[in-house]
Amino acid sequence: QVQLVESGGGLVQAGGSLRISCAASGRTFSITAMAWFCQAPGKEREFVAAINWRGFDTYYADSVKGRFTISKNNAKNTVYLQMNSLKPEDTAVYYCAARGYSGSYYQAQAYNMWGQGTQVTVSS
Secondary structure, three states: OEEEEEEOOEEEEOOOOEEEEEEEEEOHHHOOEEEEEEEOOOOOOEEEEEEEOOOOOEEEOOOOOOOEEEEEEHHHOEEEEEEOOOOHHHOEEEEEEEEOOOOOOOOHHHOOEEOOOEEEEEEO
16 A cells, blocks of 8 residues: 655745645555645545656646646655646645556546645635
């Protein structure tokens, strides 16, 4: 099994930047993809970005393209989400996800390992 721990969330003003991290531990050799999802109060969990753990392909939700960048450091078993030009509507709990098999990059059901989440709040 793989354990995922997010960090780096916080409060930022609109237009600002924030970088959140997700450190994986345990059977990390089994990971094939990692992703970020977000969930705002009263809403469903939504796809934000994903990365092929064994390659360099990245995938983004239309709402964050050009503003957010997902990256990874395989040696540190860590994935990052650099968030720029933040908007109040980006406010949510951001969850790190991982899986050890092939599947959709965009659907939450395609990931079987999840972190506890980190709160990101963007003030207007």
